[in-house]
Every structure is written in C-alpha cells, then in structure tokens.
Amino acid sequence: MQGYILRSKNKITLISGVLIVIAFISHFIFGNAAIFNRSLIGASIIGVAPIAIQSYQALKVKVVSIDLLVTIAVIGALIIRNYEESAIVTFLFLFGAWLEARTLNSTRSAIRELTDMAPEVAEKFNEEGKFVEVDIDEVDVGDTLLVKTGAKVPVDGVVLVGEGHINEASITGEAVPVSKKEGSEVFAGTIVENGTIQIQAKRVGEDTTFGRIIELVEEAQDSKSEAERFIDRFSKWYTPVVLVLAIVVYLFSRNSELAITILVLGCPGALVIGVPVSNVSGIGNGARNGILLKGSEVINDFSRVDTMIFDKTGTLTIGNPEVSATKIYGEKTEEALRFLASVENESDHPLAKAILSALPEVQFSKINHTDVVKGGGIIAEVEGHRVAVGNVALMEQENVSLNKEAIQSVKELEENGNSLVLTSIDGELKIVMGIRDQVHPGVKEELKKLKKLGVKNLIILSGDNQGTVDVVARELGLTEAHGHMLPEDKSAYLEERQNKGEVVAFIGDGVNDSPSLAKADIGIAMGSGTDVAIETSDVVLMNSDFKNLTHALGLTKATARNMVQNIIIAIGVVAVLIISVFFSDWMNMSIGMLVHEGSILVVILNGMRLLNYQLKNNK
Amino acid sequence: MMKKATVQLEPLSCPSCLQKIENATKSLKGVDSDSIKVLFNASKVKLTFDEQVISIEEIEKAIQSLGYEVEKSSVRAM
Numbered sequence: 001m002q003g004y005i006l007r008s009k010n011k012i013t014l015i016s017g018v019l020i021v022i023a024f025i026s027h028f029i030f031g032n033a034a035i036f037n038r039s040l041i042g043a044s045i046i047g048v049a050p051i052a053i054q055s056y057q058a059l060k061v062k063v064v065s066i067d068l069l070v071t072i073a074v075i076g077a078l079i080i081r082n083y084e085e086s087a088i089v090t091f092l093f094l095f096g097a098w099l100e101a102r103t104l105n106s107t108r109s110a111i112r113e114l115t116d117m118a119p120e121v122a123e124k125f126n127e128e129g130k131f132v133e134v135d136i137d138e139v140d141v142g143d144t145l146l147v148k149t150g151a152k153v154p155v156d157g158v159v160l161v162g163e164g165h166i167n168e169a170s171i172t173g174e175a176v177p178v179s180k181k182e183g184s185e186v187f188a189g190t191i192v193e194n195g196t197i198q199i200q201a202k203r204v205g206e207d208t209t210f211g212r213i214i215e216l217v218e219e220a221q222d223s224k225s226e227a228e229r230f231i232d233r234f235s236k237w238y239t240p241v242v243l244v245l246a247i248v249v250y251l252f253s254r255n256s257e258l259a260i261t262i263l264v265l266g267c268p269g270a271l272v273i274g275v276p277v278s279n280v281s282g283i284g285n286g287a288r289n290g291i292l293l294k295g296s297e298v299i300n301d302f303s304r305v306d307t308m309i310f311d312k313t314g315t316l317t318i319g320n321p322e323v324s325a326t327k328i329y330g331e332k333t334e335e336a337l338r339f340l341a342s343v344e345n346e347s348d349h350p351l352a353k354a355i356l357s358a359l360p361e362v363q364f365s366k367i368n369h370t371d372v373v374k375g376g377g378i379i380a381e382v383e384g385h386r387v388a389v390g391n392v393a394l395m396e397q398e399n400v401s402l403n404k405e406a407i408q409s410v411k412e413l414e415e416n417g418n419s420l421v422l423t424s425i426d427g428e429l430k431i432v433m434g435i436r437d438q439v440h441p442g443v444k445e446e447l448k449k450l451k452k453l454g455v456k457n458l459i460i461l462s463g464d465n466q467g468t469v470d471v472v473a474r475e476l477g478l479t480e481a482h483g484h485m486l487p488e489d490k491s492a493y494l495e496e497r498q499n500k501g502e503v504v505a506f507i508g509d510g511v512n513d514s515p516s517l518a519k520a521d522i523g524i525a526m527g528s529g530t531d532v533a534i535e536t537s538d539v540v541l542m543n544s545d546f547k548n549l550t551h552a553l554g555l556t557k558a559t560a561r562n563m564v565q566n567i568i569i570a571i572g573v574v575a576v577l578i579i580s581v582f583f584s585d586w587m588n589m590s591i592g593m594l595v596h597e598g599s600i601l602v603v604i605l606n607g608m609r610l611l612n613y614q615l616k617n618n619k
Numbered sequence: 620m621m622k623k624a625t626v627q628l629e630p631l632s633c634p635s636c637l638q639k640i641e642n643a644t645k646s647l648k649g650v651d652s653d654s655i656k657v658l659f660n661a662s663k664v665k666l667t668f669d670e671q672v673i674s675i676e677e678i679e680k681a682i683q684s685l686g687y688e689v690e691k692s693s694v695r696a697m
Contacts, residue, residue, distance in 0.1 A: 006686045057685045058635070061642040065635045101632035108630070108660055137693070222658040236638065280660045
C-alpha cells in the first residue's frame with residue numbers, strides 16, 4: 001500500500017491539482033461553498049498521503065525530514081479549517097518535487113551520456129568453440145572475445161587475430177580512427193569502425209580505462225567541498241530546529257497559523273540543492289568536452305589559479321623535433337656517425353628518433369655497455385671506444401674540450417632554440433647536432449585567453465637548454481622560462497611559488513612528472529587517459545588540444561561563480577521569508593511554499609546554464 | 620568475507636534522501652558503516668558488507684522499505 005501510494009505520486013499530484021481547480025471554479029463561478037471545501041479537503045488528504053509516508057519512513061531511521069514539517073503543517077491547517085492553504089501547500093510541494101526531479105535529470109544528462117557509452121554485451125568464445133553473446137558481467141580476464149564492425153570493444157585487451165580501425169574518441173578524445181592489428185592494445189568503450197578482430201580480455205568492468213573514467217566522473221559529481229559539508233551539517237540540524245521553533249512560537253503566541261507557516265518556510269531546499277546542482281552541471285559540461293574535473297574542491301581551486309606551469313616544451317610544441325644542423329669535427333667522421341646511430345638506435349629518448357632519421361643508414365655496431373646520465377645523456381662502449389652522447393654538461397663531465405669553432409656553433413644553435421646533442425669519442429668532440437621543434441598552431445591565442453581569464457604567470461620548466469626554452473617563451477609570450485631542469489628541480493620550483501602564496505596549476509603528461517602533478521594545487525594531466533594520470537592529477541584533459549585547457553579554466557570559473565550565486569539566492573530567499581513572516585501581513589503558508597519551491601527551481605535552472613557553457617570566441 | 624556492493628537506485632531528487640539511506644544502511648548489522656557512500660547525482664549507494672552476516676538482498680530490502688526503487692546492484696570481492 002505504502003509503495004503503491006509512493007509510486008503513484010505523479011497521479012496524486014495531478015488529482016490534487018484537478019480538485020483544486022474544481023474547488024475554485026465552484027467557488028468563483030457558482031459560489032458553491034460546500035463543493036469548494038470538500039474538493040479542497042479531498043485534495044489535501046490525497047496529497048498529504050505520500051508526504052506523510054515519506055516522513056514516517058524517515059522517522060523510522062531517525063531523520064527529521066522536510067516531509068515531516070510539511071505533513072504537520074498540512075494537518076495543522078486542516079485542524080484550523082484552513083482548507084485552501086492545506087490543499088495548495090500539498091499540491092505545490094508535490095508539484096515542486098516533480099519539477100525538481102525533471103530538471104535535475106537534465107543537469108545529470110551530460111554525465112549519463114558518458115556512462116551510457118559503457119559496453120553492455122560481448123561475444124564470448126565458449127567451451128563448444130562458438131562465439132555467443134553474453135552480458136558484460138560474464139566476461140572474465142583471459143576470455144577470448146569477438147568484436148565486429150560497428151560494435152563496441154567490451155573490455156581492455158589485446159588483439160589476437162584480425163585487424164581493423166578503431167575510433168578511440170571515448171578514451172583519447174581523438175576522432176581519427178586508429179589502425180589495430182595482432183598484438184595491438186584495444187580499450188573498452190571504443191568502437192570498431194571497420195574490420196573484425198578477436199581479442200583477449202586483460203582488464204574487465206571497473207578496471208578498464210573507461211570504467212575508471214566513469215567511476216572518477218561519478219565520484220566527482222558527488223564530491224563535496226568544505227562549504228558543502230558545512231551546509232549538510234547545518235541542514236541536518238536546521239530541520240529539527242525549525243520544528244522546535246514552530247512549537248515554541250505556538251506555545252507563546254497561541255497563533256497556530258503563524259506556527260505552521262514557520263514549518264513550511266523552514267525547508268532548506270534551495271540551500272542544500274544549489275551547490276550540488278552547479279557541481280554536476282559543471283562537471284557534466286567538462287565530461288562532454290573531454291575534461292575530467294575531480295570534484296567541487298578542484299573546481300574551487302582551479303578557478304582561483306594565478307600561476308600555470310608547463311612541465312615541458314612538448315606540451316606547447318608539436319612534439320616532432322627535427323635535426324636542423326649537424327656540425328662535424330676531426331677525423332673518422334663516418335665511424336663517429338655510425339657510433340652515434342648505434343647508440344641512438346638503442347635509446348628511447350624523444351630526440352633519438354629525430355637523430356636517427358637525419359643520419360644515413362648504416363650497419364649498427366654492437367653496444368657493449370651503456371650508462372644513462374640523468375639530465376645529461378648516455379655514455380656507451382662501442383667497439384672498444386668510449387662514446388658519450390648528450391648535452392654540454394655531459395661533455396664537461398667527460399672532460400671533453402670544445403674548440404672555439406664548436407663553442408661558437410653551440411652558442412648560435414642554442415640561441416635559435418635548438419636542443420643540443422654532442423657526441424664525443426674517447427674524449428674528443430666529433431659531432432654537434434641542433435634539434436628544433438615548432439610550437440603548436442593556435443597555442444599563442446589560447447595562452448592569451450588564459451591571461452585574460454586571470455592567470456598572472458605562465459611559466460615553462462623544461463629539461464631542454466635555456467636557449468630552446470627562451471625561444472618558445474618569446475614566441476608564445478610566456479612570462480618566465482627555465483631550462484636545464486630535472487624533475488626534482490621542477491617540483492622544488494613549484495613549491496617555491498606556492499610558498500609565495502600563489503595558487504599553482506601544473507600541466508604535464510603524467511608520465512614522469514607525478515610528484516609535481518601531486519604537489520601542485522591543481523595537477524593537470526594533458527593528452528592521455530593513462531592510469532597514472534588519472535590517479536595523480538586533479539584534472540585530466542583527454543586529448544592534447546590546447547583549447548581544452550582554456551575551456552576548463554573558463555568552465556571552473558563559471559561553475560564557482562554559479563555556486564556562489566546559488567548560495568546567495570538560497571540564503572536570500574530564506575532571509576526574506578523569515579523577515580516577512582514576522583513583519584508583514586501578506587505572508588502565509590501558500591505563498592511561503594510557492595517561494596520555497598520557486599527558489600529551488602531557480603537554483604536548478606541557474607545550474608543548468610553551465611551545461612551549455614562555452615568560452616566566448618571559442619569554436 | 621567482506622564484499623563491495625554498488626546499488627543503483629532510481630534517480631534521487633531530494634538531498635534529504637541521502638541522510639535517510641545513510642542512516643538506514645548504517646543500522647544494518649554486517650555493513651561497514653564507515654564505507655557507506657551515498658552518491659546523490661549518480662543515485663548510487665556504495666558500501667562494503669560481510670557476506671556471512673548479511674546478504675545483498677537484505678540490504679536492498681532495507682533501502683526499498685524507505686521507498687526507493689533499486690534498479691540493479693553488483694557485488695564484487697574486495
């Protein structure tokens with residue numbers, strides 16, 4: 001019975017609304033007081049039923065809910081024969097709840113779009129040697145699955161057989177399909193655009209990259225800031241206090257009308273719902289644009305950022321460096337080039353690829369022993385020679401003397417923004433190479449927008465030489481640039497800025513800069529949905545499009561403002577209601593309920609604006 | 620053995636629901652009361668419980684008796 005009444009809440013709302021209309025028609029048109037009163041009593045009793053049940057259920061678990069306040073108020077109004085008030089208050093309360101549920105659903109729509117992308121079924125290889133469709137929960141690690149054209153990859157796994165093109169937009173934000181063949185990694189939630197593949201499941205369900213993204217966003221939309229926790233504690237006591245206050249007012253004034261009006265006004269609705277609504281809309285907008293914000297605390301901090309530190313030139317440049325100049329010294333140059341190629345062939349340093357592609361193809365020599373010098377380069381033993389490949393500091397460490405000519409070209413190359421790779425063989429300088437990268441198109445404009453949004457310092461910290469960093473900084477209009485920095489230098493520098501009282505955001509790719517990402521007020525991982533990035537950072541930008549960074553900052557600022565607006569609206573409304581109940585004569589229960597429900601709708605609608613937020617002049 | 624449960628509810632629309640659900644599940648024997656997380660926007664309850672003391676069906680029943688529909692729940696080993 002209880003369940004039936006609660007499930008029919010919408011019908012009850014409608015019936016009570018119709019009864020109220022009938023009552024007023026009979027009153028104003030036919031002047032029939034009997035029908036007027038009976039309809040209103042009917043509307044009140046039907047309407048209060050679900051509210052009373054809810055308040056009883058809450059009381060059972062020791063919660064004084066607003067339903068209880070409304071129930072007492074309505075019963076009180078019926079006792080003092082104010083049927084008009086009792087009917088209208090119940091109707092408004094029910095109708096308001098219905099409207100709130102509807103509008104709340106649309107604030108959550110953006111995040112639901114994301115969670116709906118989760119795969120639900122898989123074609124699993126069974127004992128009989130056939131592929132059959134099963135529920136996603138029945139897939140375990142190690143299972144062999146078939147994915148056909150147009151289907152979603154159900155789990156994270158590795159391609160066993162077949163090849164195809166996969167759209168990985170749900171993970172990387174890149175819409176261009178990626179080619180996959182035997183041995184390639186595939187991710188849950190991505191879509192096979194053409195081809196058929198068989199995969200082996202490596203991670204399933206919540207452990208997949210996509211599953212973690214969903215979990216992160218879901219937890220983020222419900223995370224609470226300090227202010228919200230305060231509001232929650234406040235509202236926990238607020239409702240019982242209002243109940244006591246109403247009783248006290250009644251005992252002293254014997255004015256039951258006033259007492260029940262206080263009960264209705266005491267609902268803290270807009271205050272409790274205002275901030276979560278802004279939060280969910282803001283995070284939803286981000287999720288739709290490939291920006292994962294980890295909760296409302298992050299939104300607050302990010303919106304107040306005044307220093308942004310970029311962890312490497314690679315974030316701002318195309319990341320496809322090319323050798324721009326090669327200088328050769330001394331004799332046996334062919335041997336030197338061959339040794340260099342052999343050493344670089346074994347390295348996974350980003351510059352190694354650039355160097356290799358600039359060298360003539362050779363037979364690689366065998367490398368006997370290599371030492372990686374952190375922040376310097378590599379020292380290797382090749383065919384009995386000691387080969388050092390790295391920057392100027394490494395050469396000094398190796399006691400390699402640079403002649404005048406070499407010093408001159410090193411200086412010139414550095415000034416033109418080249419990274420330097422020097423090669424010495426048995427302590428003698430053989431090769432100097434300059435390697436350059438280009439800045440991303442459009443980055444400059446985005447940086448300008450960041451400044452306009454209130455970021456005072458744009459700083460680059462890089463392991464590259466000062467010349468390279470300076471060139472990038474000059475081209476882009478950065479405020480500061482520091483080269484020759486090791487990961488620990490970066491995190492020390494970051495701390496220095498924080499000690500000056502600045503709110504610092506650190507932008508990296510999440511690969512080797514986790515300490516800085518964690519230490520920064522806001523750690524932003526850009527361009528990858530890797531596990532590490534998701535764990536350590538506060539904000540994840542799914543793809544490396546620089547526009548997302550500006551959008552993220554603008555969005556958090558708008559969201560933070562929206563929260564403040566909602567708090568002001570909620571407190572303002574309560575203040576006006578309470579003042580007018582004591583000092584004016586136009587306030588009654590119905591108006592109180594109308595204003596109360598109205599204010600809840602206003603804060604929800606205000607929050608919803610964030611779903612459509614776009615940075616001006618962007619896109 | 621302790622298990623982790625995620626219970627998907629019908630969309631929640633009033634913040635006081637959270638308090639009700641939290642109090643109701645807290646009072647259940649076998650549910651780790653520190654683990655209870657009620658997510659308003661996701662309309663989910665996450666908690667860990669001791670399978671030998673209480674079943675997921677009993678937890679669902681406790682929530683349903685408050686008047687909230689349970690859509691789906693999943694239980695995982697910890």
